[in-house]
Amino acid sequence: MPTVRAFFAKVGAGFAKENATTLEPGASARFNRIGGRSRQALFARYMVGRTAIKETLCYPADVVIEFVSYPLAFMGYFFFVLAMAAHGGAIGGDAAGASVSALITYFSIAWMLRMIVDQGVDGDVAAEVQSGDVALALVRPLPLAGFFFARFVGLGLARLVYYGVPAWLLLMLLFGDEIRVEPARLIWFLPYAVIAFRMAFEIQFAIGLVSFFTFVNQQVSWSFDMLVRLASGLIVPLSLFPPVVALWLEALPFQYIYYRPIQVLLEPATPSALLSGLAIGAAWTLALHLANRGVLALALRRHVIYGS
Amino acid sequence: MRALALLPVFLALHLKVMLQYRADFVMGAVGQVIYTLLSVAFIGAVMMPGAALDGWRFWDVMFLLGFGDVAFGLSAVFFFRVFLSFESAYIIQGRLDQLLLQPLAVLPALILRNIDLNHLAVVIKGVVVVAVAAHMLDLAWSAARVAEFVLLAASAAAIYGGLYIGFVSLGFWFRRRASLARPVLSLNYLTQYPLTIYPGPVQALLTFVLPLGLATFYPAQSFLGIAATNGVAEVAPWMMPLLALAVAAFGAGVFHLGLRRYVSSGT
Numbered sequence: 425m426p427t428v429r430a431f432f433a434k435v436g437a438g439f440a441k442e443n444a445t446t447l448e449p450g451a452s453a454r455f456n457r458i459g460g461r462s463r464q465a466l467f468a469r470y471m472v473g474r475t476a477i478k479e480t481l482c483y484p485a486d487v488v489i490e491f492v493s494y495p496l497a498f499m500g501y502f503f504f505v506l507a508m509a510a511h512g513g514a515i516g517g518d519a520a521g522a523s524v525s526a527l528i529t530y531f532s533i534a535w536m537l538r539m540i541v542d543q544g545v546d547g548d549v550a551a552e553v554q555s556g557d558v559a560l561a562l563v564r565p566l567p568l569a570g571f572f573f574a575r576f577v578g579l580g581l582a583r584l585v586y587y588g589v590p591a592w593l594l595l596m597l598l599f600g601d602e603i604r605v606e607p608a609r610l611i612w613f614l615p616y617a618v619i620a621f622r623m624a625f626e627i628q629f630a631i632g633l634v635s636f637f638t639f640v641n642q643q644v645s646w647s648f649d650m651l652v653r654l655a656s657g658l659i660v661p662l663s664l665f666p667p668v669v670a671l672w673l674e675a676l677p678f679q680y681i682y683y684r685p686i687q688v689l690l691e692p693a694t695p696s697a698l699l700s701g702l703a704i705g706a707a708w709t710l711a712l713h714l715a716n717r718g719v720l721a722l723a724l725r726r727h728v729i730y731g732s
Numbered sequence: 733m734r735a736l737a738l739l740p741v742f743l744a745l746h747l748k749v750m751l752q753y754r755a756d757f758v759m760g761a762v763g764q765v766i767y768t769l770l771s772v773a774f775i776g777a778v779m780m781p782g783a784a785l786d787g788w789r790f791w792d793v794m795f796l797l798g799f800g801d802v803a804f805g806l807s808a809v810f811f812f813r814v815f816l817s818f819e820s821a822y823i824i825q826g827r828l829d830q831l832l833l834q835p836l837a838v839l840p841a842l843i844l845r846n847i848d849l850n851h852l853a854v855v856i857k858g859v860v861v862v863a864v865a866a867h868m869l870d871l872a873w874s875a876a877r878v879a880e881f882v883l884l885a886a887s888a889a890a891i892y893g894g895l896y897i898g899f900v901s902l903g904f905w906f907r908r909r910a911s912l913a914r915p916v917l918s919l920n921y922l923t924q925y926p927l928t929i930y931p932g933p934v935q936a937l938l939t940f941v942l943p944l945g946l947a948t949f950y951p952a953q954s955f956l957g958i959a960a961t962n963g964v965a966e967v968a969p970w971m972m973p974l975l976a977l978a979v980a981a982f983g984a985g986v987f988h989l990g991l992r993r994y995v996s997s998g999t
Contacts, residue, residue, distance in 0.1 A: 643757065653770055665773065
């Protein structure tokens with residue numbers, strides 16, 4: 425039975441052979457056209473993802489620093505919820521109906537997802553635009569979005585192993601009594617998580633594209649990240665907002681990054697409801713992808729790079 | 733003194749740069765508003781109406797949040813860019829060489845070059861939150877109270893600044909690509925809630941080891957007249973400027989110790 429490694433080695437050999445004969449001026453355009461349909465492109469994406477993982481591991485201190493940063497950032501929420509429960513006997517405010525356990529479990533999963541998908545693609549795209557390196561990116565035999573998504577997948581895997589799982593263990597150690605997940609619901613959670621992953625990429629990439637138009641997008645990135653945190657249910661589950669606000673937020677796609685996947689784990693639902701939720705999430709992701717393609721095409725038409 | 737004389741010149745310079753990217757500033761300000769809404773939404777969602785955490789009611793917590801924003805924003809204007817990029821840009825890429833050649837002390841030159849006026853949005857937002865919280869708490873403002881608030885906020889900002897400089901200076905000893913800024917910045921998130929919600933070791937860490945909590949929690953507690961509970965100390969307002977001077981001096985001391993070890997990367 426062929427292994428994944430052997431499969432990619434075979435694909436790679438094909439890529440190298442064709443690359444040697446066809447990558448002349450203009451070939452990259454042709455390569456872009458066949459994009460995700462070709463095995464060469466698949467291999468190129470695999471190599472980009474692999475390189476991203478290796479880059480991460482080149483700096484072990486960075487991994488430790490990044491890992492430590494996240495729990496410190498979100499511990500406040502846990503202690504605040506626990507303190508309110510300890511003082512009032514129950515959670516108050518809009519969360520009166522929610523149990524401490526449900527809130528702690530919600531925040532645990534939300535922040536674990538955040539550690540995987542919060543990769544700063546927007547900043548990376550902006551850096552390429554600002555430095556002019558986007559010119560080099562555009563001559564790669566891989567579409568710009570494809571290149572960044574391949575990196576996103578590679579880094580996502582690395583983050584799952586080096587941040588997500590250890591963070592989960594840490595949270596279990598600290599709040600294990602309060603974290604309750606039904607393993608059977610993981611079957612539905614996984615496809616929702618895949619959609620969350622892709623949607624998070626599309627949103628970060630979209631913000632990165634803003635730099636083609638404004639050059640500097642640091643504050644735009646930060647502001648939009650705040651909006652996403654608010655509208656995706658990362659900080660407050662959407663069900664705890666006032667009904668009117670919740671209604672508005674549920675009409676937006678961001679809920680599919682954190683709120684929906686976590687609800688799948690926490691709340692019982694019928695298969696048809698789960699399937700329709702999945703379909704809507706996928707449709708939103710596709711719409712974002714198509715919008716990004718359109719905006720990128722528009723950006724590249726008007727973008728000027730001053731070579732030196 | 734020379735650095736102080738140059739401060740208005742650099743402020744004008746950075747203002748011009750900021751005005752080149754007005755949309756970015758406006759978006760940053762919008763982001764600050766959303767961030768505040770997030771914090772209010774979370775605390776409002778979880779905190780029972782009329783409930784108090786060791787004497788801290790909803791609007792007391794909001795006041796703490798606003799005070800923290802004022803202090804953090806003030807420090808961020810002068811130190812945050814250094815905090816984020818010092819190790820990679822100045823030590824690994826060697827940009828510190830330029831500063832060593834300039835006719836101004838290295839640390840002031842570093843700070844002046846990296847002023848970021850975008851963070852004024854945080855200060856403004858903090859002032860608004862404090863004003864609303866103070867109104868809801870029926871706090872009476874007088875000239876003396878305003879002066880006390882300004883002094884406490886400036887002291888807290890100096891404590892943040894001293895800590896940031898101390899932390900980035902570790903880059904002279906431990907070279908790496910990522911800044912130690914992120915964990916310290918993350919710790920800062922913990923200080924937007926009353927320290928009493930945390931276990932003893934965390935309270936001690938945020939008070940004595942990395943005094944981010946010392947900078948905001950204790951002054952706010954004192955300003956609001958909330959009685960200390962559960963063995964939490966009270967810090968008199970007059971002590972804050974002294975503590976700020978000590979932390980700032982510590983940060984500058986570590987920086988100058990590290991500077992002696994600096995070896996240019998030659999790039």
